[in-house]
Structure formats: structure tokens, C-alpha cells
Amino acid sequence: MREMEESSKVLTAMSRYPITHLRIHFPDEHVIQASFKPTDLVADVINFLRPFLACPTADFSLSTRHPHRTLSPSTTLVAADCVPNARLYYEGLPADPPFLSEDTLAKKSSYSGACSSLNSMNTTKTRPLGISSKGHTLSEPSSSSSSSRRKEEALDLGTRPNASDSRMTGTVPKVPKWFKVGK
Known part of the structure; x- marks a missing residue:
């Protein structure tokens, strides 16, 4: 029964999700994200990563x-x-950075670029998630990505209209039709 349940789970996952999205994290906080088929082997992922490594022959x-x-x-x-x-x-x-080759690091994208790529993938659904024309997407280390994320949030907060803005200009803020003031 357990084997049947496991095979049922595998078949359901394969039919529901034709693409598997992987993010491979390196100790120096770089990330490579790519898409594979659920039937691909872990060896296929390892072979995919080898050209991006500083030492492709390392185990x-x-x-x-x-x-x-x-x-x-x-x-x-x-x-x-x-x-x-x-x-x-x-x-x-090697246990010491750099883990990725200089070529690969030169092609990395920013956190905001990776997010916009993910958002466009989710809306169009024409290309697999995280795959660029070269077959990979690299993002910056998380320490700088969190600061860039904070900067973007600060920019978004700065462009939002505030209630104080409407008081200063004298315009009346929009109220939903269903909301009854004073009741």
C-alpha cells in the first residue's frame, strides 16, 4: 500500500507540475536558479552546474x-x-570562495532583475521560470539583495499618496460605495 501511495504521489506531482524550479545556493551566498523536468536526475543538475563553477572538475x-x-x-x-x-x-x-567562475559572476543579475524576471514568467507562462536565454539566472548575494529590496520598498513608499497629501491639496479621498460614513 505504501509503495502504491508513493507511486501515486509521484505520478500526481509529475502531471500537475511539468517543470521543476530549483535554486542552488552556494556558501558565498550566490544563487543559480534554473528549471528542469521532474523526471531529470540529480546528475543532470550537477552536469548543468559544472560549466558555471570556478573548478568544473571538482567533486x-x-x-x-x-x-x-x-x-x-x-x-x-x-x-x-x-x-x-x-x-x-x-x-x-574547494571550500573557499570563489565557487563560481569569473565569467559566470560577470553575468549575474541583481535581485530586482531576478524578481522582475520571475514576475514576467508568472504572468506570461510562456517560458520556464528562472530560465534566461542562456539557460540560467544568477542573483546577487542575499546581504546586498536585502539592502536593494529595502531601497525599492523605500522608493515605493515614497511614491504612494498619503492622507496628508489629500489634506494639503484639499481633494477628497475616494471612499468605497459600500462604506457609509457616520453610521
């Missing part, structure tokens, strides 16, 4: 956290419970 593995599991290269993404999306973590040598 490394991918793991998940919470719970911590090192993924076997012969496991499919659906069997590794990476469908519809997952965060994977790079574990390997």
Missing part, C-alpha cells in the same frame, strides 16, 4: 536542508521531493 554534491539530505546523483527530482520547487545547497571542494 561536489547537492543537498537539502530541513531535513538535511545529500541527494544521490541517480535519484530523479520527483523522487528527491524537489517538485514543484526546491532549494538545493552546494557542498564540495
Whole structure:
């Protein structure tokens, strides 16, 4: 019965989610995000990452956290419970940065660029999530991305109309029709 339930779960996930979105986190806080098919192997993800590494011949593995599991290269993404999306973590040598090649780091995008790419993917649904024309999207380390996110939020807050603005100009703010004032 358990095997049947597991195979049912796998088939349901494969039919519901034709694309798996992965974010591979590196110890130096860089992230590569890409899309794969649920039937792809973890070895396919490893082979996809090799050209972007500073040392493509180095041995490394991918793991998940919470719970911590090192993924076997012969496991499919659906069997590794990476469908519809997952965060994977790079574990390997060299232990010191840089983990990504200079070419790859030169092509990285900003946090806001990655978010706008994700938003356009979600609205159009024509391209797989996180895939650019080169097949990958890189984003900045999270420390700078959080500061850029805060800057964007501050800009958004600065452009929003306030109630004090309407008092200064004398305009009456719009009130929904269903809202009865004074009752």
C-alpha cells in the first residue's frame, strides 16, 4: 500500500507540475536558479552546474536542508521531493570562495532583475521560470539583495499618496460605495 501511495504521489506531482524550479545556493551566498523536468536526475543538475563553477572538475554534491539530505546523483527530482520547487545547497571542494567562475559572476543579475524576471514568467507562462536565454539566472548575494529590496520598498513608499497629501491639496479621498460614513 505504501509503495502504491508513493507511486501515486509521484505520478500526481509529475502531471500537475511539468517543470521543476530549483535554486542552488552556494556558501558565498550566490544563487543559480534554473528549471528542469521532474523526471531529470540529480546528475543532470550537477552536469548543468559544472560549466558555471570556478573548478568544473571538482567533486561536489547537492543537498537539502530541513531535513538535511545529500541527494544521490541517480535519484530523479520527483523522487528527491524537489517538485514543484526546491532549494538545493552546494557542498564540495574547494571550500573557499570563489565557487563560481569569473565569467559566470560577470553575468549575474541583481535581485530586482531576478524578481522582475520571475514576475514576467508568472504572468506570461510562456517560458520556464528562472530560465534566461542562456539557460540560467544568477542573483546577487542575499546581504546586498536585502539592502536593494529595502531601497525599492523605500522608493515605493515614497511614491504612494498619503492622507496628508489629500489634506494639503484639499481633494477628497475616494471612499468605497459600500462604506457609509457616520453610521
